[in-house]
Amino acid sequence: MKWLxxxxxxxxxxxxxxxxxxxQESQQxxxxxxxxxxxxxxxxxxxxxxxxPESLFSAGERPVVSxxxxxxxxxxxxxxxxxxxxxxxxNLRITWNGTGQYAAYWDGKVLHTGREAxxxxxxxxxxxNGQRLTGKMTVVK
Numbered sequence: 001m002k003w004l005x006x007x008x009x010x011x012x013x014x015x016x017x018x019x020x021x022x023x024q025e026s027q028q029x030x031x032x033x034x035x036x037x038x039x040x041x042x043x044x045x046x047x048x049x050x051x052x053p054e055s056l057f058s059a060g061e062r063p064v065v066s067x068x069x070x071x072x073x074x075x076x077x078x079x080x081x082x083x084x085x086x087x088x089x090x091n092l093r094i095t096w097n098g099t100g101q102y103a104a105y106w107d108g109k110v111l112h113t114g115r116e117a118x119x120x121x122x123x124x125x126x127x128x129n130g131q132r133l134t135g136k137m138t139v140v141k
Contacts, residue, residue, distance in 0.1 A: 044108030
């Protein structure tokens with residue numbers, strides 16, 4: 001049983017170590033990618049990384065980006081902000097930053113209430129020019 005646990009840990013470390021390489025490869029292939037939020041799960045504040053390929057910014061175009069956080073009942077809980085700008089990620093036209101690496105920030109509070117979100121599972125959804133990607137996070141208090 002112990003060897004199985006070590007095998008899973010080492011597999012997780014090798015996957016985590018390859019994450020920067022995968023981000024560089026996605027830039028070359030021209031895909032939008034959504035990363036896993038961090039820190040996870042014991043901090044109410046979280047950062048959600050995402051990658052936009054340079055091809056989305058061709059000919060001076062700026063992609064329209066939205067991100068939302070939902071509870072398991074599909075109720076809107078929050079709209080994170082774009083780190084570095086402080087603007088809500090709600091139909092936001094993003095400018096190319098030279099790397100394609102962006103991050104959304106959620107303070108762990110429920111939209112328009114100021115109270116902290118309850119412990120549980122949440123789904124975050126990134127929409128870039130109509131293309132949807134989703135991820136799952138756990139919040140534990």
